[in-house]
Amino acid sequence: MYQYIDQRYEGVNFGGRDLRDGELVRCTFERCTFVGASMEEISTTGCRFVDCNFTGASMNASTHSESAFLNCIFVEANLFVSVFTSCKMMGSDFSKAQLDGFTAAGGDWSYTNLRHARLSKQDLRGICLLEADLSGANLEKADLRNSDLTRVNLSQTKLKGADLRGAVMDGVNWPSVDVKGVRMDAAQAILFLRSHGAKVD
Structure with missing residues (x-):
């Protein structure tokens, strides 16, 4: 397990990486790519993801609390039994995403696809x-x-x-x-x- 706190990333390509079972706290990601990344059981708290691409990422059983995913792409991402608590998901695209069993507790899902x-x-x-x-x-x-x-x-x-x-x-x-x-x-x-x-x- 790894933990990142108060880190900032811009334009970084995390595509295809093994990012499972990690903890992200108050981190910011702008225009980063997570295409096809393994992000099972990852947890985020108070993080911001802006214009990030999660196409085909495996995020099943991930948990997110008070994080923001703004104008992000989740096309064909696996969000099976993932949990989003009080998150801002405005403008994000969930086309063909696997949402079975996922939980959205409160939050702002305005303008989402x-x-x-x-x-x-x-x-x-x-x-x-x-x-x-x-x-x-x-x-x-x-x-x-x-x-x-x-x-x-x-x-x-x-x-x-x-x-x-x-x-x-x-x-x-x-x-x-x-x-x-x-x-x-x-x-x-x-x-x-x-x-x-x-x-x-």
């Missing part, structure tokens, strides 16, 4: 997903209570059994949302009806 992500039965309560792209994603039986879904893209998203009560859903394109089997509160139901031309007093 989660198209076609498998997120069924996930506990996503209180998460900010402002303008995130969840089109085609599987959110069946997911718990999205009190989350921020402002202007989120839910086109062709599977929501059967999902709980949206208390979620902020301003600017959602309701006609593109299949609400069959979805748990909604009164305010959301009114928004849905108005989007379909109903006059609600």
Whole structure:
């Protein structure tokens, strides 16, 4: 096991390296590459990753607390049973990433690309997903209570059994949302009806 504290890296290529079972504390990585790196069981606390590339990286069972991954690329990365606690993931791309069993406890996932992500039965309560792209994603039986879904893209998203009560859903394109089997509160139901031309007093 290795430990790095208060280190800064810019433009460094960590691609293909064995970085397993390490601990990173308050480190900063800008425009670094982790393509294909082995990062299983790595832990980060208070770290910042800006414009970094994690394509194809193995990050299963990794844990991250109050870290930021801003505009990062996680295409085809393995995040199986990884944990993100109060992390900022704004603008990051999770195309074809393995997200089965992962945990997102709070945090800001605004502007993320989660198209076609498998997120069924996930506990996503209180998460900010402002303008995130969840089109085609599987959110069946997911718990999205009190989350921020402002202007989120839910086109062709599977929501059967999902709980949206208390979620902020301003600017959602309701006609593109299949609400069959979805748990909604009164305010959301009114928004849905108005989007379909109903006059609600």
